[in-house]
Amino acid sequence: MSRPTARIAARFAALAAEGRAGLVTYVMAGDPDAARAQAILDGLPAAGADIIELGLPFSDPMADGPAVQAAALRSLKAGGSTRKALAQLAAFRKTDQTTPVVLMGYFNPIYIYGPERFCRDAAAAGADGLIVVDLPPEEDAELRPFAQAAGLDLVRLATPTTDDKRLPTVLSGASGFLYYVAVLGVTGTRSAAADQVATAVARIRRSTTLPIAVGFGIKDAPGAAAIARHADACVVGSALVALSDKPTSLHGLVRDLAAAVRGARTKQIA
Amino acid sequence: MNQINSFRAGPDESGHFGLFGGRYVSETLMPLILEVERAYMAARKDPAFQKELDYYLAHYVGRPSPLWFAERLTKILGGAKIYLKRDELNHTGAHKINSCMGQILLAQRMGKRRIIAETGAGQHGVATATVCALFGLPCTVYMGATDIARQAPNVFRMKLLGAEVKPVTSGTATLKDAMNEALRDWVANVEDTYYIIGTVAGPHPYPMMVRDFQSVIGKEAREQFLAAEGKLPDKLVACIGGGSNAMGLFHPFLDDRDVSMDAVEAAGLGLESGKHAASLQGGRPGVLHGNRTFLLMDEDGQIDEAHSISAGLDYPGIGPEHSWLHDIKRVKYVAATDDEAIEGFKLLSRTEGILPALEPAHAVAHVARIAPALPKDYTIVMNLCGRGDKDIFTIGERLGVKL
Numbered sequence: 001m002s003r004p005t006a007r008i009a010a011r012f013a014a015l016a017a018e019g020r021a022g023l024v025t026y027v028m029a030g031d032p033d034a035a036r037a038q039a040i041l042d043g044l045p046a047a048g049a050d051i052i053e054l055g056l057p058f059s060d061p062m063a064d065g066p067a068v069q070a071a072a073l074r075s076l077k078a079g080g081s082t083r084k085a086l087a088q089l090a091a092f093r094k095t096d097q098t099t100p101v102v103l104m105g106y107f108n109p110i111y112i113y114g115p116e117r118f119c120r121d122a123a124a125a126g127a128d129g130l131i132v133v134d135l136p137p138e139e140d141a142e143l144r145p146f147a148q149a150a151g152l153d154l155v156r157l158a159t160p161t162t163d164d165k166r167l168p169t170v171l172s173g174a175s176g177f178l179y180y181v182a183v184l185g186v187t188g189t190r191s192a193a194a195d196q197v198a199t200a201v202a203r204i205r206r207s208t209t210l211p212i213a214v215g216f217g218i219k220d221a222p223g224a225a226a227i228a229r230h231a232d233a234c235v236v237g238s239a240l241v242a243l244s245d246k247p248t249s250l251h252g253l254v255r256d257l258a259a260a261v262r263g264a265r266t267k268q269i270a
Numbered sequence: 271m272n273q274i275n276s277f278r279a280g281p282d283e284s285g286h287f288g289l290f291g292g293r294y295v296s297e298t299l300m301p302l303i304l305e306v307e308r309a310y311m312a313a314r315k316d317p318a319f320q321k322e323l324d325y326y327l328a329h330y331v332g333r334p335s336p337l338w339f340a341e342r343l344t345k346i347l348g349g350a351k352i353y354l355k356r357d358e359l360n361h362t363g364a365h366k367i368n369s370c371m372g373q374i375l376l377a378q379r380m381g382k383r384r385i386i387a388e389t390g391a392g393q394h395g396v397a398t399a400t401v402c403a404l405f406g407l408p409c410t411v412y413m414g415a416t417d418i419a420r421q422a423p424n425v426f427r428m429k430l431l432g433a434e435v436k437p438v439t440s441g442t443a444t445l446k447d448a449m450n451e452a453l454r455d456w457v458a459n460v461e462d463t464y465y466i467i468g469t470v471a472g473p474h475p476y477p478m479m480v481r482d483f484q485s486v487i488g489k490e491a492r493e494q495f496l497a498a499e500g501k502l503p504d505k506l507v508a509c510i511g512g513g514s515n516a517m518g519l520f521h522p523f524l525d526d527r528d529v530s531m532d533a534v535e536a537a538g539l540g541l542e543s544g545k546h547a548a549s550l551q552g553g554r555p556g557v558l559h560g561n562r563t564f565l566l567m568d569e570d571g572q573i574d575e576a577h578s579i580s581a582g583l584d585y586p587g588i589g590p591e592h593s594w595l596h597d598i599k600r601v602k603y604v605a606a607t608d609d610e611a612i613e614g615f616k617l618l619s620r621t622e623g624i625l626p627a628l629e630p631a632h633a634v635a636h637v638a639r640i641a642p643a644l645p646k647d648y649t650i651v652m653n654l655c656g657r658g659d660k661d662i663f664t665i666g667e668r669l670g671v672k673l
Contacts, residue, residue, distance in 0.1 A: 059572040060446065060558060062453045063296040069440055081570040107294060108557045112571030134294045134557070138284065159298040161460055166301055181298060185458035 007100040007128045008153055008176045011050060012211040012232060021228035022050035023261045024213055025254055026104065026237030028071035029054050029088050030080025031244045037075070040247045041092050045099045047251040048258025051213075051233060053131070055241075056085050056105030063133045065188040067238035074244070082109045082118070086125040093126035102129040102155060102176070107143075115143045119150040129153035129176045137169050144173060155179050158204060160196075171208050177232065178210045183217040188238025192217035194226035201230045221260035228264035277524035277600055280591065285474020285561075288597060290590035293473040295560045298457045303560075306464075307475040309380045314482070319375065323483075326371050330404070331361050333368075333486065337494035337651070342621045350644035352637060353503070354622070354654045355491045355519060364627065364656035365487060365515045366397035370466055372483035374401040377464035384463045385409045388452040390417055390445035390511070391582030391629065392424025393656055394468030399433035409433040412451040414444040417581045423660045442575045445511075445585045449559050469512025470589030473560030477589050484518025491651055492522050499649060506531045508653040509632040510603070511547065511583035513592045515655035520601060530602065533592065534636045536578035537605035547576035549588040550596045550603045563590040579608035579664070580628035582656070610635035615658060615665060627656030628664070 015022045025044050030037050044052055057075035061068060082105075089101060103122055110118045110132065122130070130152050135143060140154065147154045153176025161184070162170055171178070180200060182192035192214070201212050214227050215235025227234040236257055243250040280287040285307075293303055313319040327333040336356045344352045357365040377385060385402050387409070389395030395411040402409035411428055415437045418425050428435050441447035449472075456465045470477045470484070488506075495503050506523060508516035510533040523529045538546035546552055549564040556565040558573060566574040566586035576586040595601040606614070614634030618626050626634055633652050641650065658665070665671075 057572075060441065060450050062450050062559070063298075063457065065454070066440075073441075076572060081572075083570070106557075108565075108567070108573070109571035111557055111562075112567070112569070133296050134560075136293065136295065136297055136300045138300070139292055139294055157297040159296075161298050161301045163301065170297065184298060184460055186454045189458070 007098065008051070011100050012177065015050065015232065020265055021231055021261055022233035023048060023224070023258050024051040024053055024215065024233050024235040025049040025240055026053040026055060026235060028057060028068065028075050028241050028244065029085030030057060030075035030078055031071045031241060032074045033078040034084065034088070036244065036247055038088055038091060040244060040250055041088060042095055043247065043251045044254060045096050047254035049099065049254055052099055052101045053104045053235065053237070054085065054089060054101055056082055056103055056109060058106040058109055061106060063186055065186040065238060067188040067242045071241040071244060082113050086121055089127060090125040100128040101126060102131055103127050104131040104133070107132050107135045110143065116146040119143070119146040119152055123150035123152055127152060129155050131155045131157070131179060133157070137173065157181055160184055160200065167204065167207055174208070174210060176210070178204065178208060178212050179235070180204065180212050180214045180231070181216045182214050182227070185216070187216050190217050191219065191223065192227060194230065197227055198230040221256045224257045225260040225264040228261040234261060278521060280594065281474060281478055285478070287591045287594035289555065290563050290593040291474055291477055291561050293560060294557050294562065295473045296457060298460065302460045303473050305380070310376055310475050310479050313376055313379055319379070323372055323375055327368070327486065331367050331371060332359065334490040334494070335359050337491055337498065339498070340622050343618065346621055347638060347641040349646065350641040350648040350650050351646065352641060353495065353649065353651045355487060355651055357487055357515065357653060357655045358624070358627065358657035362393070362397045362400050363659065364393040364397065365484060365518060366394040366468060367400065368486055368518065369468070369480045369483040369514065370394070370397040370401045373464070373466045373479070374405055374407070378405065380464065382462060382464035383407060384459065385466055386412070386452050386455050386463055387466045387468060388412045388445065388448040389468060390448070390584055391580065391627070392417070392421040392428065392660060393582060393627070395433070395435070396424050396427045396431070398466050399428040399431035402433065403431045410455065411435050412438050412448040412455070414442070414448050415439045416443040417445065420664055421581050421660055422663070444576070445581070446573065446587070453559070469514040470517045470591060471512045471559055471561060471563065471587060477561065477591055480514050481517045481521055481591060484514050485521045487515065487518035487653060488520060488522035491519060495651060502526055502529050503649045503651045504530065505650045507534065507633050507637055507650055508655065509534045509583065509629045510588065510592065511536065511585050511629065512587070513589040515653050517589060517591060519651070519653045524600060531600070532602050532604055532636060534632045535603060535605045536580055536583035536632055537607040538577040538579070540607055541605055545577040546605070547578040547583050547585060548605045549586060550592065551605055553586070555593065558587050561590045563587050563593045564596070579611060580632065582627070582629040583632065604636055606632040606635035612665065612668060614638060624654065625658035625662070626654055627658045628661045630655050631658070
């Protein structure tokens with residue numbers, strides 16, 4: 001089996017070769033219950049997800065809007081936990097060895113799990129990277145070495161408030177891809193403006209060769225297509241988790257999004 | 271710590287008190303947090319800023335607050351000599367306004383035009399709404415729906431002062447959820463908004479900044495006590511939720527090794543019941559709301575619901591500097607239950623003619639527990655950080671008082 005980080009790099013290389021942006025789908029582990037969460041996760045690649053973000057449930061998700069908050073609470077209520085999220089990922093890896101999976105969550109459950117043990121177990125379960133929303137570069141020294149040792153990319157976030165002065169701090173030690181937060185605000189509330197995203201992505205590209213995924217505020221196929229013209233990947237989360245009680249509807253939306261993302265650049269040329 | 275022999279040198283440059291503190295916030299907030307830090311460090315060194323703050327504290331807040339020798343309470347308990355630092359006499363009825371005044375002056379310096387805050391008991395919300403009315407700034411206060419129900423008088427006060435009170439129904443609908451919601455608002459409105467945090471928690475520089483503004487309590491108490499007794503007190507006592515009133519009283523005394531300090535956490539229905547808000551005695555280190563500190567949580571790191579009859583202490587965390595002081599054992603952390611707080615409330619009301627808020631009623635309960643066995647020349651200063659008017663309905667109901 002290839003080293004975990006290879007999956008993210010390989011996927012972005014393949015997307016570049018195809019000349020299109022990727023679709024990153026965010027779903028919450030254990031939401032709305034273990035069985036349906038597994039069905040949702042297992043069906044994402046066939047529905048058109050290029051990369052998967054698997055949310056780790058947390059009781060106090062400060063950076064998330066109502067949809068993801070509700071998803072986290074549903075997961076916890078149904079018995080979800082960090083350990084079970086890793087088990088869900090390990091089960092997924094029995095059916096899929098190529099789709100990159102990035103675990104996304106908050107630091108406290110990882111800190112309590114033990115950063116070193118968490119990185120080891122996450123890599124063993126088949127994770128390729130980590131996004132820890134409330135762990136800025138200034139604080140991530142207690143996770144980064146363990147992530148690197150386990151072969152996990154620690155994906156950094158840049159936002160509209162990350163100016164040129166701060167960008168080098170964010171990029172230093174970043175790996176896998178850069179996650180650009182398109183809006184000021186929490187997940188699933190405001191809509192991302194494609195022209196502003198285009199400017200921001202162009203600005204960031206001058207400082208890094210990492211692929212840039214754009215998320216927060218992409219709700220539907222037209223929105224995804226607009227972002228896919230500029231970014232290397234676009235992330236959809238809140239709109240998906242809102243459908244977690246109906247896995248087939250969720251996969252249906254992923255198919256629509258995938259079609260929009262795949263057609264985005266050809267349409268622009270035409 | 272750069273001064274090895276001082277307990278007052280923290281935090282370090284990255285905002286840590288030993289293992290605790292720090293800046294655990296999303297990237298959107300990071301530049302703003304750094305900007306608040308720069309602005310505060312500049313203001314802290316600016317004599318004009320301190321002069322302006324002193325003016326408002328003296329002429330608007332009503333400082334210095336008296337240090338009252340509680341003679342009848344002392345006699346009835348029959349042991350140690352008890353003084354009360356009367357911060358409940360401040361405008362708005364609690365210590366919270368000390369920090370709100372400092373922070374709104376800072377917000378003005380930073381050119382921020384909109385203020386947000388979280389509140390538990392509503393005292394911080396009222397103090398924030400008050401300074402916003404005074405300076406003509408729009409104010410939004412996030413308050414848990416559970417707390418809105420049990421602290422109705424303060425909700426009315428905030429609304430009458432022109433603040434928008436936004437009920438928070440997510441999570442447990444109490445103080446921690448109000449703080450989550452305020453942080454979400456801030457992320458969405460970073461450009462024009464300043465977040466007035468009510469306690470010595472949150473990301474650096476808040477724990478340091480709120481402590482500095484609240485330290486006026488301890489500085490005054492030190493001078494007043496020296497004038498009254500010609501020595502320093504033997505012990506300081508304060509209640510603790512997030513810990514701002516305790517930090518404010520304790521900090522100026524931290525290097526006076528002979529002054530012992532007891533901080534009283536809310537034991538709710540009892541520490542062994544699991545239904546309490548005693549983060550230091552029932553929790554362990556974790557990361558929430560921008561800092562590492564002792565938290566109540568389950569084995570997966572999910573934050574637990576706190577429990578206390580007092581909305582102001584009903585928080586599953588505690589300021590990071592307290593976690594550090596606990597670790598190095600400079601301050602002793604004890605607890606009082608809901609029932610003991612009610613007894614403390616009754617005791618102070620009937621011996622001194624002062625209705626304490628339910629929060630400092632926990633401190634009264636601890637004083638009542640330890641004073642009788644102490645010698646008569648042993649002196650205690652207790653921070654009476656808020657008045658009980660807001661709690662009369664809760665207490666009346668609990669005691670079955672008929673009107």
